[in-house]
Amino acid sequence: MAETAKKMNFFEKYLSLWVAVCMAAGILTGKWIPGAVEALRSMEFGAGSQINIPIAVLLWLMIYPMMLKVDFASVAGVTKRPKGILITLFVNWLVKPFSMALLGYIFFKQLFLPLIGQELADQYIAGTIILAAAPCTAMVFVWSYLTDGDPAYTLVQVALNDLIMLIAFAPIVTLLVSGASNLTVPFNVLLWAVFIFIVIPLTAGALTRIWLIRTKGKEWFEKKFLAGLGPVSITALLLTLIFIFAFQAENITGRFFHVILIAIPILIQVYLNSGLAYLLMKKFRVEYCVAAPGALIGASNFFELAVATAIALFGPDSGAALACVVGVLVEVPVMLSVVKFCNSTRRWFDFSS
Numbered sequence: 001m002a003e004t005a006k007k008m009n010f011f012e013k014y015l016s017l018w019v020a021v022c023m024a025a026g027i028l029t030g031k032w033i034p035g036a037v038e039a040l041r042s043m044e045f046g047a048g049s050q051i052n053i054p055i056a057v058l059l060w061l062m063i064y065p066m067m068l069k070v071d072f073a074s075v076a077g078v079t080k081r082p083k084g085i086l087i088t089l090f091v092n093w094l095v096k097p098f099s100m101a102l103l104g105y106i107f108f109k110q111l112f113l114p115l116i117g118q119e120l121a122d123q124y125i126a127g128t129i130i131l132a133a134a135p136c137t138a139m140v141f142v143w144s145y146l147t148d149g150d151p152a153y154t155l156v157q158v159a160l161n162d163l164i165m166l167i168a169f170a171p172i173v174t175l176l177v178s179g180a181s182n183l184t185v186p187f188n189v190l191l192w193a194v195f196i197f198i199v200i201p202l203t204a205g206a207l208t209r210i211w212l213i214r215t216k217g218k219e220w221f222e223k224k225f226l227a228g229l230g231p232v233s234i235t236a237l238l239l240t241l242i243f244i245f246a247f248q249a250e251n252i253t254g255r256f257f258h259v260i261l262i263a264i265p266i267l268i269q270v271y272l273n274s275g276l277a278y279l280l281m282k283k284f285r286v287e288y289c290v291a292a293p294g295a296l297i298g299a300s301n302f303f304e305l306a307v308a309t310a311i312a313l314f315g316p317d318s319g320a321a322l323a324c325v326v327g328v329l330v331e332v333p334v335m336l337s338v339v340k341f342c343n344s345t346r347r348w349f350d351f352s353s
Contacts, residue, residue, distance in 0.1 A: 019329045022241035029242065030249025037246045041316065052316055055243050056196070059308045061236035063197060065229040067162075067205025069141065071155055081153065084281065084290035088157050091277040091298040092135040093168060099272060100132030101125070101176040103265040109180075112261050120319045122181035124262055127323025129176045130309050132269060133169055134302035136161040140293065143300065146339045149293035157297050162202060165302070170194050173309070185313060193312040197305050237328075240307065244325055247316040262326040267334060274299035274338050281349075288349035292342040299338055303328045 030037050043053040104125040113121055136158055144154040174185045212221045245252070252258070277298035281291030303324060310320040 018238055019241060019325075019332075022238045023245045023325075023329070026242040026245025026247075027249045027253060030246040031253065034249075037249070040243065041247050052243075052311060055240055055311060055316060056308075058236045058240040058243070059197060060201060062233050062240065063201045063305065063308075064205055065226070065233040067201045068209050068226060068229070069155075069158075069205075071159065071209070081286075081290065083284050084153065084286045084294050085157060085160065087277060087280045087284065087286065088294045088297055089160065089164070091273050091280070091294075092161060093164060093172075095276065096135060096269070096273050096298065097129060097133040097172050097176055100265070100269045101129050101180045103269055104128045105180045107261070107265040115261065116255075116258060118182070120258070122183045123314065123319025124258075124323045125181045126177045126183050126185075126314065127306075127310050127318075127320035128262070128266060128269075128327075129180065130173055130313075130320065131266070131301050131303065131306040131324050131327045133172045133176070134165065134305045134309070136297050136300055136302055140297050140300050143296040143335055143339055144293040147292035147296065147342045148289060149296075150289040153290050154293040154297075157293065161297070161302075162198070165198055165305075166194070166202075169198070169305075183314075189313055190309065193309045196312075197308040241325060241328070244307070244311070244316055244321055248322060252322065258322070259326055259329075262323050263330050266323075266327055266330055270299045270330075270334050271338075278342070285351050286349075287351075288346050291349055292346075295342060296335060296338055300335060301327055301331065303331065 040054055041052065045053060045056070108116065108121040108124045116124065140158060141151070141154060143149075144151060170187065170190045173190060174187055177183055177185045209221070212225060216225070274295045278291060278295035281294055286294070306324040306327065307321060310318065310324045314320040
């Protein structure tokens with residue numbers, strides 16, 4: 001783990017700690033200055049839209065830098081090594097959201113129902129489904145690097161996931177949330193969330209990338225422009241968490257135990273999907289530099305989109321938003337454990353004998 005720690009930057013290494021600090025800061029802010037928090041909460045794009053203006057701006061500052069990293073031209077080379085891509089897509093889109101819906105139903109609607117009640121059970125199921133239906137974040141590039149993954153192949157996997165999200169995210173969330181809970185997802189609101197938080201930043205990122213590479217060169221774009229935006233993205237994430245927990249302060253001070261309950265099915269789902277992807281890669285003799293990132297992508301989530309969608313659908317003080325934030329809290333330590341496992345089992349993928 002010492003070697004891994006040296007390779008991660010300061011914010012990435014302690015992201016879970018920053019998330020916890022922001023949770024505490026948000027809750028204290030909500031308890032100490034409720035008037036200011038209520039004023040911020042009321043700033044929406046139209047009455048009843050549930051899209052809070054300060055949070056929307058911060059989410060944009062998170063997502064846009066990540067979209068700049070996606071090179072869709074690399075997707076054309078996917079046919080050269082299709083097995084790893086097919087396994088990744090199978091786990092991400094045909095297993096992950098459905099297994100999360102099942103786990104959410106078992107834990108929240110059955111095992112934990114006496115502890116949380118029907119209304120919160122529905123909210124927590126919705127949040128975990130939204131989280132699972134948004135696979136793969138920019139942090140995957142960090143996890144791939146820590147396992148000596150093929151960076152070009154990882155980029156292709158990320159790009160394909162983003163493209164599929166454009167058409168599959170809204171229908172899957174609508175189907176599973178409606179089927180596993182008593183909530184009705186307003187499809188038009190979900191489509192607006194996809195448009196605002198995927199289509200616009202994805203388009204803006206792609207156009208910016210093309211323009212800057214043509215005018216400034218790829219080296220300047222990657223080493224200067226992208227590097228300079230890194231702190232912007234992580235700062236926006238942390239500020240977003242402060243806002244969310246400030247909005248939720250009254251709701252969660254009396255039920256911190258719920259955070260632990262929400263984390264249980266999320267943890268099971270992460271290890272289930274990463275393990276399934278990794279074993280399928282081994283079974284189909286995919287090289288390690290593709291298999292390890294594939295397992296990590298199967299476990300990681302586009303939590304920025306998930307948080308934005310939960311807020312747009314159910315509001316910043318909803319149980320669904322809380323469930324998505326819990327996903328952020330557990331992701332870094334869990335993903336580091338998957339990284340360690342992959343590095344320790346590299347020999348599994350020596351197919352020379």
